[in-house]
Amino acid sequence: MKTLTQTERTQAKITPEKAIELLKNGNKRFLENKLLHRDYHQQLDVTADAQYPFAAVLSCIDSRIPVEVVFDQGIGDMFSVRIAGNILNDDILGSLEFACKLSGTKAIVVMGHTSCGAVKGACDDAKLGNLTQMLDKIKPAIEQTATEDGEARNSGNIEFVNNVASKNVELTIENIKSQSTVLKEMADNGEIAIVGAMYDVKTGLITF
Ligand SMILES: [Zn+2]
Numbered sequence: 001m002k003t004l005t006q007t008e009r010t011q012a013k014i015t016p017e018k019a020i021e022l023l024k025n026g027n028k029r030f031l032e033n034k035l036l037h038r039d040y041h042q043q044l045d046v047t048a049d050a051q052y053p054f055a056a057v058l059s060c061i062d063s064r065i066p067v068e069v070v071f072d073q074g075i076g077d078m079f080s081v082r083i084a085g086n087i088l089n090d091d092i093l094g095s096l097e098f099a100c101k102l103s104g105t106k107a108i109v110v111m112g113h114t115s116c117g118a119v120k121g122a123c124d125d126a127k128l129g130n131l132t133q134m135l136d137k138i139k140p141a142i143e144q145t146a147t148e149d150g151e152a153r154n155s156g157n158i159e160f161v162n163n164v165a166s167k168n169v170e171l172t173i174e175n176i177k178s179q180s181t182v183l184k185e186m187a188d189n190g191e192i193a194i195v196g197a198m199y200d201v202k203t204g205l206i207t208f
Helices: 008-013 016-031 040-049 091-100 118-124 131-136 139-143 159-179 181-188
Strands: 053-060 078-081 107-113 191-200
Touching: 008 091, 016 053, 016 107, 016 191, 040 181, 053 091, 078 091, 078 131, 091 159, 091 181, 107 159, 118 131, 118 139, 118 159, 139 159, 159 181
Parallel strands: 053 078, 053 107, 107 191
Antiparallel strands: none
């Protein structure tokens, strides 16, 4: 398979649906251990003066999820915003607005993952320095995740933790749309897709 470095011409042809498909195909190659062979030096040359990425992924800092690797993408293909618990703040919103409105990116993927340490910390109400207020941003997802009577609502219950992570993705997408008129408008006009995904740290599978 020939690798392709994104240019103004190739980016313009990618629809929001196609952008998601490209990411799904990349994860499939990762799962099948069939990563594309990329000539990074050639990609450096092509992207030296400008970038035309087709996607932006907001994901966790977790070391087990090198985003370009698990989506099998190269230089100039995608923006990667990483923050513990894939939460949102004004600066991240600004970064996503830059990606979509100014750089022509066609899709935003908010990607949570299983066994997320930040989500576990929030579930356990962990307190530590600046981490405390960061974890507070995950609390709404905890409140909106149901459990059966008697079922633990802490990191000891991994199913609960993963459900909270998934709800957190959902709420982050809602927050993107409610806090950014720029991105909401682009999504409503069909210029971009904003979708959620979960990464399984055991298998490498990304479920959209
Ligand atoms: Zn995490």
